[in-house]
Amino acid sequence: MTSSSRDESEDLSKPFLHTGSWYRMGSRQSSIMDSSAQMLRDGSISVLLCVLIVALGPIQFGFTCGYSSPTQAKIIEDLGLSVSESLMIAAIPNIIGWLAISFAKDASFLYMGRLLEGFGVGIISYTVPVYIAEISPQNMRGSLGSVNQVGLTTGVMLAYLLGMFVNWRVLAVLGILPCTVLIPGLFFIPESPRWLAKMGMTEDFEASLQVLRGFGTDISIEVNEIKRSVASTSQRTTIRFSDLKRKRYWFPLMIGIGLLVLQQLSGINGVLFYSSNIFESAGVSASNLATFGLGVIQVLATGITTWLVDKAGRRVLLIVSSSGMTLSLILVAIAFYLEVSVSEDSQLYSMFGILSLVGLVLLVISFSVGMGAIPWLIMSEILPVNIKSLAGSIATFGNWLTSFLITLTANLLLSWNSGGTFTIYATVAAFTVVFVTLWVPETKGRTLEEIQSSFR
Template sequence: MSFREETEEGRDLRKPFLHTGSWYRMGSRQSSIMGSSQVIRESSISVLACVLIVALGPIQFGFTAGYSSPTESAIVADLGLTVSEFSLFGSLSNVGAMVGAIASGQIAEYIGRKGSLMIAAIPNIIGWLAISFAKDSSFLYLGRLLEGFGVGIISYTVPVYIAEIAPQNLRGGLGSVNQLSVTIGIMLAYLLGLFVEWRILAVLGILPCTILIPGLFFIPESPRWLAKMGMTEEFETSLQVLRGFETDISLEVNEIKRSVASSSRRTTIRFVELKQRRYWFPLMVGIGLLILQQLSGVNGVLFYSSAIFETAGIESSNVATFGVGAIQVIATAVSTWLVDKTGRRVLLIVSSSVMTVSLLIVAVSFFIKDSISDTTSTLYTVLSILSVVGVVFMVIGFSLGMGPIPWIIMSEILPVNIKGLAGSIATLFNWFFSWVITMTANLLLTWSSGGTFTIYMVVSAFTVAFTAIFVPETKGRTLEEIQRSFR
C-alpha cells in the first residue's frame, strides 16, 4: 500500500493539520512559491523550539561541571573538608556520568528520547537538593553522584534527539546547540558563583531541569524512534509537526520507513558481525573522536587554569575563569554558525590544528620558564603572558570543533540497530577518559608543566591525522544516506 493510500484509508492526517502534499500541490505555482518560504520558516521554528527546550539538559550538564570551581574555598571552609575530599566531590560527577552513560542508550531505546530526559531530570533535582542541604561530605558525595548519573543520560540523549528531528541542512548547526548550551551552563555557574553562596548556587542548579520536565510535554517524540518502534501513526504525526503543517512529508516518510525496515530485518547483531565495515567503521570513528576530545586535556587545563592566571599576575582567578567561560560560549556560538557552512570534517581539522599550535606555545613557554631563575625578569613575564594566551587559544580551538562536533558525528553515523548500545559505549568511554584527565592533570602539572602540555599537544596532532584519514563529511546528507554509505 502506498503512503497516499495508507493515509486516506487508515487515518487522514489532513483533518487535524489541514495539510498535506496533495493540498500543497493543488494550488497555483504562485501560491506554492509564496508558501514555500512560509513552510521553511514554520519547519525551522518548530524544530528550533524543540531544540531550545531539550537544550535545558546540556545547560544542566554545564552547570554541574562549572559548580565546583567558584565554590571550592567556601565548601571546604564551611564543612571542614580537606583538599582531597573536595577533589573526590568534584570527580564523583564523572563516576555518576559513567553509570548514566551505560544506561543511557538502552533507556533512550526502550522509553524514547523524551522519556529518558525526564528520567535524567529527576536525579539531577534530587542531587542539587542534597548538596544545598548538606551538613557533611556524605550528602555532597550523594548529590554529586546523582547529578552525574543524570548528566550521563543527558549527554547521550540530547545530541541523538536533535540529530533525529533536524532537517539535513540545519542538523549541524542545531546539533552544535548541545555544546553551546554546555558552555552557557558552565559560564552561568562561574558568573553566579561570584555573587551567591554555594548553597543558594546549588538551589539555582535545580532550575534547568524543573523547566525541562514540563517543557517536554509540549514537544514531539523523535519520529525516527517512533518509526523504529512500529508506531506508524505517531511517527508521521510527529514528523508533520516538525516539518510544518503545510509540508509534503511523503518522501521523508518513505525514506525513514525504508531505513527502519532495512535495519529491522536483523535486530540482533552478533559480535562476529561487528567485523563488517558498516558497523566497525562508524563505531571506530564515533568512539575515537569522543576519546580524543577528552585526551586533548581540555578539562584538566580548564580545571587548573587559575594557577596559570596567577602565574601571569592576575589576582582574581574567579573573574579570569569566568572570562574563559565567556570565550568558550562565543567560540562555540561561532561553531554553531559555521558547521553547516564549512562542514564537520574541515572544522575538526582546523580546531585540532589550532589546539596543537596553542599547546605547543604553552609547552615551550613552560620549558623556557623552568630554566629562568629570575622570576622578575621581563622574559619571565612575557613567557607567563604567552602561556595564558596559548591556553585561551586552546579553549577557542576546542570550542570551534572538538567540543561540539564529536557529539554531532556520533549521533549521525551510528547504525540505527546498534545506536543504543554503541551510543552508551561511546558515551561511557568519553566520561571515563574525562575522569582520567581530571584526576591526573594535577599530578602531571606537578611533575612537569611543559611535559604535560607536550602530551596534550601530541594527542591534538594525532587528532588532526585521525580526522583527515578516517572521519567522513556528513554535511548536507540525511541520516539514511550516511548509513547507506557505510555499506
C-alpha cells in the same frame, strides 16, 4: 521476548526524550501534538523550539562542569577536604544532586550529590545530540546539533559568573533551575519520528514529522527514506557484541568512540575545571574573573560553530580545531617551561604568565570551533539505527571514563610539571589531526539514512 520489547530495551538510554516515559503514546499524544500544531505552523520554528527546550539539558550539564572551578578552594576550606577528595568530587560531573551538595555537612554528601548528578548528565550527554539529529532537517542538522554544545558552554559560563558572587551552597541550589524548566517542557515537544518509526508506530511517526516540518510541507520523500531505513534494519532486531565485528558497525563505532575519547584526552576538561588554579599559577591575580572571561569566549566561539558547521563541513572544522589546539597547547607548555627558569619578581615572569594566558584563550577558541560540538554531532549521525542505543552508550561511556581520568589526574599532573602536562595534551591533539584526516567522513548535506547506508 517480542521484537517490540527488544527494541524498547535497546532504547532505555533515551528515557528523557521518549515522551512515552511521561505518558502513553496514542490519543493523548495526538491531542498534545494537535494543540502544539495550532501554535506552530512553520516547521523550522517547531524544530527550533524543540531544540531550545532540550538544550536546557546541556546548560544543566555545563553548569555542573563549571561548578568546580570557582568553588573548589572554598569547599576544601569549609569542609576540611583533602586534595584527593576534592579531585574525586570534581571528577564525576552530573545533574540531580544539587540539594545534597547545598546542604553538605561533610564529604559524603558531596560524593552522593555528584554521583546522582552524573547519572542524569550521562543520559543527557547522549540523548540530546541524538534527538536533535533525528528531528532536524538535513540542511540544518549541523547548526541545530551544535546548539547542544552552546548550551553546555553557556552552563559553564553561568557557573563561572555566579560563582564570583554567591557561595558554593547557593550556587548548588541555582543549579536546579534548568531542570525545573526542562522537565515540563518535555511534555510539549514531539517524539523523534525515527524512534516512532522504529517502534512500528506509523501514524504517530508521520504526525510527529509533519509537526516538525510544518503543515504546508510535503514530507513524503522523507517518510519513504525513513521507512526504507527502518525496513532494512528490522530483519535483525537483536544486536550482539559479536556483530560489532562487521565493518558496517565497528567502523562508525570506532570513529564515534575515537572522536569522543580524543576530545577528552586533549585535557580540555582538566583545563576548564581547574582554570582558576591554572591562572593563579600563571601569575594572574584575578583568576576567577579570567576564568569567567574564558567561559564567555567559549560561548561566542561555539556560537560561531553553529553558523559554520553546515557551510564549511564537519571534517574541515575538526582538522582546523585540532590543529589550533595542538599549537595552543605547545604555546602554553613553552610558557610554563620558561616561567620556572626566572624569578617571580622579574618582568619576564609576568610576560610568560601572559603568554600562557594567551595560549589558554586560543586553546578554548580552537576547541570550541570543532572538537567541542562536532564529535557529539558526528556520533549521532553515523551510528546505524539498530545499534544506536548500544553503540552510543559505549561511545558515551568512553567519553565519560576518559573525562573522569583526565579530571582526576589534571591537578596532580599540573603539580608535577605544568609544562610537561601541556606537552602531553599537545601530543594527543596532534594525533587527533591525523585521526580525523585518515578516518572521519564528511557528513554535511547528507541524510542520516544516506550516511548510515554508506558504511554498508
